[in-house]
Amino acid sequence: MDKFKIFIIDDDPWYGEILEYYLAMNPDYELIRYLTARDCLANLSKKPDLITLDYSLTDTNGRDALKKIKQYDSNIPVIVISGQKDITTAIELLKDGASDYFVKDNNTKDLLWNSIIRIREHLSLQKEVEYLKEELGQKYDLGKLIKGNSPSIQKVFSLIEKTASTNINVSLTGETGTGKEVVAKAIHYNSDRKNKPFAAINMAAIPKELLESELFGYEKGAFTGATTRKIGRFEEANKGTLFLDEIAEIDLSLQSKLLRVIQERELIRLGGNDKVQLDVRIIIATHKNLAEEVRKGNFREDLFYRITGLPIDLPPLRERGNDILLLAKHFLDDFCKQNKMHQIVMSPAAKEKLMAYNYPGNVRELKSVMELASVMCSNNEITADDITFNSVSATRQFFSEEKTLKDYDIEIICYFLKKYDNNVNQVAKKLDIGKTTIYKMINDYNLI
Numbered sequence: 001m002d003k004f005k006i007f008i009i010d011d012d013p014w015y016g017e018i019l020e021y022y023l024a025m026n027p028d029y030e031l032i033r034y035l036t037a038r039d040c041l042a043n044l045s046k047k048p049d050l051i052t053l054d055y056s057l058t059d060t061n062g063r064d065a066l067k068k069i070k071q072y073d074s075n076i077p078v079i080v081i082s083g084q085k086d087i088t089t090a091i092e093l094l095k096d097g098a099s100d101y102f103v104k105d106n107n108t109k110d111l112l113w114n115s116i117i118r119i120r121e122h123l124s125l126q127k128e129v130e131y132l133k134e135e136l137g138q139k140y141d142l143g144k145l146i147k148g149n150s151p152s153i154q155k156v157f158s159l160i161e162k163t164a165s166t167n168i169n170v171s172l173t174g175e176t177g178t179g180k181e182v183v184a185k186a187i188h189y190n191s192d193r194k195n196k197p198f199a200a201i202n203m204a205a206i207p208k209e210l211l212e213s214e215l216f217g218y219e220k221g222a223f224t225g226a227t228t229r230k231i232g233r234f235e236e237a238n239k240g241t242l243f244l245d246e247i248a249e250i251d252l253s254l255q256s257k258l259l260r261v262i263q264e265r266e267l268i269r270l271g272g273n274d275k276v277q278l279d280v281r282i283i284i285a286t287h288k289n290l291a292e293e294v295r296k297g298n299f300r301e302d303l304f305y306r307i308t309g310l311p312i313d314l315p316p317l318r319e320r321g322n323d324i325l326l327l328a329k330h331f332l333d334d335f336c337k338q339n340k341m342h343q344i345v346m347s348p349a350a351k352e353k354l355m356a357y358n359y360p361g362n363v364r365e366l367k368s369v370m371e372l373a374s375v376m377c378s379n380n381e382i383t384a385d386d387i388t389f390n391s392v393s394a395t396r397q398f399f400s401e402e403k404t405l406k407d408y409d410i411e412i413i414c415y416f417l418k419k420y421d422n423n424v425n426q427v428a429k430k431l432d433i434g435k436t437t438i439y440k441m442i443n444d445y446n447l448i
Contacts (some may be wrong), residue, residue, distance in 0.1 A: 004028055004029050004050070004120055005029075005030045005046070005047065006029055006032070006048065006051070007033075007040055007043075007050075007051040007052070008020055008034070008051075008052050009033075009034045009035075009036075009037055009040045009051065009052065009053050009057065010033070010034075010035070010052075011035050011036060011056075011059075013035065016033050016054075017033070019109070019112065020033050022112075023112075023113070026205065026206070026207070027204075028205045036057060037060045037064075037068070041065070041069070041072070044069070044073065048076060049076075049120075050078075050079070050099075050120075051069060051078045051079070052079045053069075053080050053098075054082070055080055055083070055084065055093075056082065056084075062080055063092065063096060066080065066097065066098055067096060070096070077099040077119045077123070078097065078098050078099055079098070079101075079102070079112065079116070080100070080101045080102070082103060082104065083104050099115070100115045107225060111225050113210075114227075114230075117214075118228075118230070121236075128198065146179065146182060147330050148320060148327070149323065149326065152315035153323060156314060159310065159312045160183065160186055160187055160190065161190070162310070163187050163190075163191065163310055164187070164190045164192075165191075167193075167281050168309045169283065169307055169308070170187055170309050170311075171283075171284050171285070171307065171309055171310070171311045172285040172286075173285070173287070173290075173311065173312070174287065174314030174315070175314075175362055176361070176362065176364070177361045177362030177364035177365055178315070178316060178317070179362075179363050181200060183312065183314060184241070185198060185243075188243075191241070193239065193241055196240030196241075197239070199233045199236040199237035199240070199241070199242050199243070200233075200242075200243040200245060201215065201242075201243070202246055203247055204245075204246040204249040208254070211254060212257065214232060214233060215232050215233055215234060215261075216234060216267050217229070217234075217269040217270070218232075218271050218272070219270065219272040220271075221271060222269070222270045222271025223270070229269070234261060234267055234276075234278055235276055235278070238278055238279060241280070241282075241283060242280050242281070242282055243285070244282065244283070244285070245284075245285045246285065246287075247285065247307070248288040248293050252298070252299075255299065255300045256300065256303075258303065259302060261278070262303075262306055262307065263306065265277065265279065266278055282307055284308075290304060290308070291304070316359070316362055317363055318358050318359050322355075324359075325351055325355065327363060327367075328346065328351075328370050331366065331367045331370040331371065332344055332374060335371050335374050341374070344380050344381065344382060345380065346381070347381055347382060347384065350387055354366075354387065361390070365390070368390075369387060369389060373388070409441070410441065410445055413427070413431075413442075413447060416430060417438075417448065422448055424438050
């Protein structure tokens with residue numbers, strides 16, 4: 001999921017740094033700070049998702065800056081922060097299109113945090129509505145969501161189809177980047193709940209002190225900064241599906257509350273008394289072994305059994321064979337279409353290089369690799385040289401298994417022999433070892 005890009009405009013470096021530090025507590029936010037409106041306006045092409053705007057700037061006033069931002073793109077939410085308590089100014093700014101207005105005081109950071117959450121939720125719901133209108137006009141084909149013909153991914157298709165006619169909870173496991181949220185959406189949109197909401201929350205992305213209110217919502221006045229009632233993700237997903245990503249990261253103290261809500265099928269918002277009845281299908285995901293987390297005491301056993309339901313393990317990309325090339329072509333065609341580029345093809349050497357890699361980042365990594373290759377290639381053809389794998393990922397791939405030093409030596413020799421077409425002289429030169437050593441290893445271990 002792309003990060004939520006926020007521009008902070010404040011000519012007071014100290015105050016701007018405080019806002020940046022506070023908002024950086026959410027790892028989903030990408031923060032860029034500007035001292036002047038001029039610098040911000042010059043960078044609107046970077047497409048911010050939201051802007052916080054100091055009203056009293058050295059190069060212009062907040063109202064003029066707001067108008068220029070809205071002239072560029074009226075859909076960019078702008079939150080104005082001011083040292084003035086003049087209600088007339090606030091009303092004028094809201095009329096001009098500001099999404100919110102705060103006076104600088106001790107509560108500003110909390111008010112800003114909650115306002116951004118509300119705005120982000122609203123934007124997410126808008127996108128979801130657009131998505132639903134587009135997708136529900138036709139039959140939701142699994143093949144359009146999840147690409148692949150390998151036996152391992154066909155097994156996933158089969159399990160998804162088994163979930164469609166029931167409301168059984170589903171637990172998705174697999175390495176990072178294997179597409180757990182895509183599968184969660186495939187389950188939802190192929191079920192009887194497809195016309196109802198699909199809501200998702202990443203447990204690892206929300207500070208633990210805020211996670212309870214994100215899940216269950218709160219009433220106005222429940223705590224400082226709670227100026228309005230907030231609907232939590234459970235209510236947002238009512239009659240539909242709630243996807244709890246990285247469920248293993250939830251704090252033990254909150255697990256008991258989550259269990260009660262799932263068991264009782266009702267919740268009480270923070271600071272409230274009224275019970276809200278729920279009809280929600282739960283889909284969870286984790287890259288950890290949840291049973292092992294139970295044994296370690298990090299996860300409640302009763303919650304584990306309540307939410308596990310039907311388990312679906314997503315295969316890593318390295319075990320999906322020719323799906324790698326099928327996905328690579330899909331990402332390539334999609335990138336060209338989105339960027340209005342001519343069709344790009346892959347050379348045989350490029351395909352061979354793609355198939356030889358281990359993909360520790362799985363499908364997400366392949367998508368990134370193909371998009372970069374699309375930009376770097378010439379003459380509308382991707383060659384092997386255009387394909388670049390992240391060095392950190394490559395290191396993680398090499399050391400993904402614990403081996404003996406001899407095994408690593410053999411792997412290195414095999415790699416360079418293949419790379420240089422079994423030219424022993426060249427391999428010896430590259431590795432700075434004697435040719436006799438290489439010939440001995442070839443003979444002892446049948447390397448060629």
